[in-house]
Amino acid sequence: MSALYDEIQEIRAQYPESLSAVMPALQLAQERSGGWLPEQAFRDVADALDLTPAYCLSIASFYDMFRLEPVGQHLIEVCTNISCGLNGAQQVVEAFESELGLRAGETTDDFTLRTVECLGGCGWATVVAINNRHRLRVQADDVAGIVAELRSLELEVTDDHLDA
Amino acid sequence: MTTSTPEIVFAGTNGGALTEIAAYEAAGGFEVLAKTRTLTPDDVIAELNASNLRGRGGAFFPTGRKWSFVPKPDKIAKPHYLVVNADESEPGTFKDREIMLRVPFRFLEGCLIAAHAIESTHVFIYIRGEYEAEFEVLVSALDQMRAKRLLGEVTIVLHRGAGAYICGEETALLESLEGRRGQPRTKPPFPAIAGLYASPTAVNNVESITSATSVMEIGGAEYAKLGVENSAGTRVFSLSGNVVNGGNYELPHGFPLRDLIHDLGGGIAEGRALKAVIPGGSSTVILTAAEADRVTLDFDSLVGAGTAIGSAAVIAIDDRCCMVQLAARVSQFYQHESCGKCTPCRVGTKWLTNILQKIEDGRGTQADMDLLVSVAERINGKCLCPLGDSDAIAVMSYFDKFRDEFQAHIDEGGCPFHGSSSLDQLLAPVAMHIHNEAPVHA
Numbered sequence: 001m002s003a004l005y006d007e008i009q010e011i012r013a014q015y016p017e018s019l020s021a022v023m024p025a026l027q028l029a030q031e032r033s034g035g036w037l038p039e040q041a042f043r044d045v046a047d048a049l050d051l052t053p054a055y056c057l058s059i060a061s062f063y064d065m066f067r068l069e070p071v072g073q074h075l076i077e078v079c080t081n082i083s084c085g086l087n088g089a090q091q092v093v094e095a096f097e098s099e100l101g102l103r104a105g106e107t108t109d110d111f112t113l114r115t116v117e118c119l120g121g122c123g124w125a126t127v128v129a130i131n132n133r134h135r136l137r138v139q140a141d142d143v144a145g146i147v148a149e150l151r152s153l154e155l156e157v158t159d160d161h162l163d164a
Numbered sequence: 165m166t167t168s169t170p171e172i173v174f175a176g177t178n179g180g181a182l183t184e185i186a187a188y189e190a191a192g193g194f195e196v197l198a199k200t201r202t203l204t205p206d207d208v209i210a211e212l213n214a215s216n217l218r219g220r221g222g223a224f225f226p227t228g229r230k231w232s233f234v235p236k237p238d239k240i241a242k243p244h245y246l247v248v249n250a251d252e253s254e255p256g257t258f259k260d261r262e263i264m265l266r267v268p269f270r271f272l273e274g275c276l277i278a279a280h281a282i283e284s285t286h287v288f289i290y291i292r293g294e295y296e297a298e299f300e301v302l303v304s305a306l307d308q309m310r311a312k313r314l315l316g317e318v319t320i321v322l323h324r325g326a327g328a329y330i331c332g333e334e335t336a337l338l339e340s341l342e343g344r345r346g347q348p349r350t351k352p353p354f355p356a357i358a359g360l361y362a363s364p365t366a367v368n369n370v371e372s373i374t375s376a377t378s379v380m381e382i383g384g385a386e387y388a389k390l391g392v393e394n395s396a397g398t399r400v401f402s403l404s405g406n407v408v409n410g411g412n413y414e415l416p417h418g419f420p421l422r423d424l425i426h427d428l429g430g431g432i433a434e435g436r437a438l439k440a441v442i443p444g445g446s447s448t449v450i451l452t453a454a455e456a457d458r459v460t461l462d463f464d465s466l467v468g469a470g471t472a473i474g475s476a477a478v479i480a481i482d483d484r485c486c487m488v489q490l491a492a493r494v495s496q497f498y499q500h501e502s503c504g505k506c507t508p509c510r511v512g513t514k515w516l517t518n519i520l521q522k523i524e525d526g527r528g529t530q531a532d533m534d535l536l537v538s539v540a541e542r543i544n545g546k547c548l549c550p551l552g553d554s555d556a557i558a559v560m561s562y563f564d565k566f567r568d569e570f571q572a573h574i575d576e577g578g579c580p581f582h583g584s585s586s587l588d589q590l591l592a593p594v595a596m597h598i599h600n601e602a603p604v605h606a
Contacts, residue, residue: 014321016243016286016361019343023326027293062345062503064327064593065293081255082446083404083479085493085590093591104591115591117329117497118255119294122479123403123410132296 004032008048018049022059025049026066035075036067064116072111074150077129078104078138080115083122088139089115092126095143111150171414172378172390172398173371174267181266183301185308188269194314196381200277201316208281212376214384216396220259221249221332221369222445222475224463227376233356234282234364242363244284247355248275249337250291250298250370253329255446255497256477259400260370262412264291264298267374268305274373276318277380282366285317290337293325329501333549334367336503347505348549371400391417395462399476403429406436406482406586417462421451424461425480436482440565444474446494447554449561471561486585487566488573491559492520496592498555509552512543516559523570526578533570536563 007028012021025048029041037060042053049056060066076096080089093115097103102113121127124136130146138146176182176191188194200208212228219225234244252260263271275287291299302322309315323341330336331346338360340346359365368376375397379387388396395417401424404410408430415424421441425431432438441456442448449471451459459465466473481490499513519536522528540556547553563570572580579585 014319017342020323020341022343023340024324027324027326059343059345062328063293063325066326080493080591080593081497082442082490082493083256083410085587086405086479086481086485088586090588090590115593117500117593118253120252120258120261120292122256122258122405122477123412124258125404125410129294132294134294134297 002044004029004044005048008045012049019051021049022051022056023063026056026060030066035071036069070107072107072109074110074153075112075114075129075131076100076150077114077116077119079117079119079121079125079127079129081118081122084118084125084127087125089126091140092128092138092143095140096147099143099147172382172387173263173270173374173400174414175270175378177266182270183266183268183305185269185305185312188267192381193269194273196377197273197276197314200280200380203280205281205283208277208380211384212281212379215379215387216384216394217372217375217379217387218396218463219369220371220375220399220476222254222447224473227368227372230356230368231278231281231366233354234284234366235357237283240357240364243286243361244282245360245363245365246275246279246282246284246287247334247338247341247360247365247367248287248289248370248373249332249334249367250289250295251325251332251337252292252295252370252475253332254475254477255494256402256404256442256479257445257475258402258404259412259476261295261298263370263374263400264295265301268301269309270377271370271374272302272305272309272320274375274377275320276315277376278366278368278373279318282364284366285319287318287320288323288341288360289320290323290325290331290341293327299324328503329497330503330549330551333551336549337367338365345503347503350548392460392462392464394464395473399461399473401461402475402477403480404477405442405480406433406438406484407431407480408433415461418465419461421459421461421478422457424478425456429480432480432482434482436484438480439483439485440481440487442477442479442481442558444472445477446479446497446558447550448472448474449557450565452565482586484581484584484586486524486579486581486587487562487569488520488524488579489581489585489587489590491562492517492524493587493590493592494558494562495520495555498551500593502551506547506549506552508543508546509555512539512552513555515539516543516555520559523573524579526573526576528574530574533563533574 008025011024012018025045042056045056046053119127126138128135128138182188217227328346331340335349336346355365438453441451495517499517504510543552543556
């Protein structure tokens with residue numbers, strides 16, 4: 001059996017009932033599948049937990065952090081809830097849109113940009129989650145620098161890949 | 165101004181974080197756990213009852229009483245569970261994450277104290293999926309505790325959420341933890357009798373659990389002296405919005421709201437005027453600037469002003485904000501987060517949002533004002549959980565207190581702010597579950 005199968009069994013052993021392992025198993029499968037859940041991931045999780053792929057999909061489709069479509073190498077999520085909104089979140093979104101040439105909700109190979117509900121950093125608005133790490137007090141003026149930073153990371157990864 | 169009240173939740177941190185077990189022990193950590201384990205569960209609950217500690221998640225239910233509702237193991241011969249609600253997602257609220265980041269051991273010590281009180285050896289911490297750094301701090305803290313064999317017979321499992329506000333509602337949280345879609349259950353039975361896996365379960369918020377450690381440390385009677393009548397102890401207030409110094413402030417209950425905003429918070433940013441304050445998270449009734457000037461941050465004062473302390477999340481709003489836009493954005497949030505189980509909420513939150521958007525866009529009529537009220541009334545109190553109610557209550561409070569502004573949208577055939585509102589064109593969340601059209605910019 002695959003490494004994923006074995007790891008899911010370890011997760012399963014933490015819970016009195018194996019169904020509880022479905023969310024952490026999907027989280028692991030998503031991490032191993034480039035940040036989203038292709039059909040194969042549902043089959044793998046279902047196999048490991050004696051569930052149907054359809055059941056696993058019914059869970060994934062409920063929760064915002066499970067992604068049913070491919071995401072770019074970098075996932076940029078801008079909070080646009082009340083406190084971030086009052087502090088210029090919309091301008092931050094627009095700055096990312098123009099810097100990346102994307103509109104919120106769109107994906108390229110390199111980037112996915114989306115707006116999200118409250119990330120729980122209201123006092124440090126605007127909060128932007130970049131690959132699930134929260135940047136605080138982001139202003140529209142900071143966006144070009146953040147994007148340049150992410151693009152340079154990308155180059156490093158590519159270089160490593162070429163060296164190998 | 166500074167406050168003379170010592171920090172209770174963040175005691176010993178000196179503004180930093182106690183993430184190394186040696187540092188926490190040097191500050192007296194885990195002494196109270198050892199002491200508590202020599203007490204009977206009933207004695208622990210009696211101490212909590214004496215403290216008047218009430219739940220910090222939003223419902224303000226007495227913590228000791230909640231624990232006392234969990235039957236003794238000989239009454240229900242099933243495993244008992246402690247489930248910690250670390251799914252902090254109420255807009256405006258960001259206190260639990262700071263507690264987990266800065267005093268993870270005080271929080272985990274509280275988990276072990278609570279487990280002892282309800283005679284449980286199984287603890288699940290349901291932590292919001294977006295809190296990755298906080299999750300890692302807890303993983304590290306638990307490893308350090310296991311190395312010192314502090315857990316005893318107790319197992320603590322960290323369970324990560326996956327992005328669903330509704331899972332902060334305790335029965336939805338339990339459904340989610342059992343591996344289902346996070347949709348609320350009917351009550352009764354209450355979790356104390358039939359909670360996780362239909363077994364006796366206490367569900368407590370992170371700050372409640374962390375405060376329980378402090379209660380056992382300083383004693384219930386001493387703890388009860390902090391704060392004001394009916395609102396004992398300190399509270400970690402999350403301050404955000406149009407203030408100069410947003411952030412978390414641990415203060416005694418009864419602290420004047422105006423001092424939090426104008427003194428500790430540094431006042432309203434850019435010299436603007438305060439227009440309104442949401443005092444306890446997005447689900448609570450808004451206060452006008454004049455009302456906010458008069459209240460103190462405790463249960464009785466805020467109930468007296470027709471609102472609630474909720475999750476102690478204070479959002480200050482300045483005079484640039486259009487209240488119809490605010491209402492539409494808040495309503496979009498609840499629409500997005502509705503789990504879909506109860507029709508009044510699933511359909512009603514969408515209706516509220518649509519009507520508000522229509523009014524904001526200048527297409528609203530006088531009849532839409534009545535329709536707004538009518539829809540809100542048809543949500544409120546008609547669902548399994550308070551999510552839909554929260555939308556109706558919040559929106560209706562903006563409508564009631566700023567009716568002139570709503571009316572101006574109708575009379576002028578558009579937003580009286582003419583594009584200058586701070587929330588103008590604010591984008592709602594973009595779903596990733598469907599092939600959705602990219603949002604259209606005006």
